[in-house]
Amino acid sequence: MTDRAEPLTYDRYCEEIAAQAQELEVLVASGADLSATVPTCPDWTLEQLVRHVGSALRWAELMVRTRAVEMIPGDRVPGAAGPEARGDAPALAAWMAESGERLARTLREAGPDAEVWGWAGTRTAGFWARRMTHELAVHRADAVLAAGLPYRVAPEIAADALDEWLGIVAYLQRYAPGEATRELLGRTGSIHLHATDTDAALDAEWTIELTGEGVVWRRGHEKATVALRGPLTSVLLAFYRRLPLDSPGLDVLGERGLLEFWLERASFD
Secondary structure, eight states: OOOSSSOOHHHHHHHHHHHHHHHHHHHHTTTTTTTTTTTTEEEEHHHHHHHHHHHHHHHHHHHHTTTTTSOGGGGGGGGOOOOSSTTHHHHHHHHHHHHHHHHHHHHHHTTTOOBBSSSSEEEBBBHHHHHHHHHHHHHHHHHHHHHHHOOOOOOHHHHHHHHHHHHHHHHHHHSSSHHHHGGGGGGGGEEEEESSSSSSSGGGGEEEEEESSSSEEESSSSOOEEEEEOOOOHHHHTTTTTTTTTTOOEEEEHHHHHHHHHHHHOOOO
C-alpha cells in the first residue's frame, strides 16, 4: 500500500538526477580524498562509490534510450567503467556530471510512460526516473559522509525516498523475496517513523505493519510496536542503514528489537 501526501512530478525527478550528479561532481573536484574508505559502504573507496553511481546512471540511460524489454548486462553499457586513469579527479568529476545529464536528457525525451524493463513491478521510464533520483540521494549521502561534510537533501525528496523504499520492499517481499526478506513473513508487529522537523503539509510520518503474510504501509501518525523519531534526513539515513539508531537526534521508543529485526532483513536483495 502506498499513500503519498504529494507525488513528485516526473520533471522534478529529472531535475534532481542532473542536480545531484552535479553535486557529486563538485565534491570530487573539490579535492576530496578519493582513496578514503566510505564508512557506510566499507568495501568501497570514495572513488569506487562514485564510479558505481555513474555506472548505474549510464546503465539506466541505456535501458531507457533503447526501450529495453529485459535487463541489459552492465558490461554492455558504453562508458560505464568511467575514466581509465584512477585517481584523476577532474576526469572523474566530469564523467559523473555527464552521466547525470545524459540520463536526465534521455528521460525527458522518453516521457514517464515509455515502456522500459523494470525490476519492481513497474515497467516505465517513470520507474527509472524515481529510482535513480533516490539511488543518487542515498549514495550522495555516502560520499558526503565519507568526506566528513554535512549532508542535505530537500525534505520532499527524503520523504519520497522513504515512500519508494517501502513500496519496493513490500513488492519484493510478496513477489520476489530473497532469503532475508522472506524472514519478515514470520514476524508480526508495527513500526512508526516520525520526522520531527517538517510541517504538517509534508505528512512525514509512516506506519509499517508486519502482518505475518506481508508488509503493509501507509502515511500518517499511529501508535506502533516501535517508533523511530528524529529529523527527516536522519530517519531516512537510519532506515537505509546509513546512520546508527543511537545517532544524535534519533530516538527509538518501544520494542527496539523489532526495528533492528526489520533493518537487518528489509532490503532490495
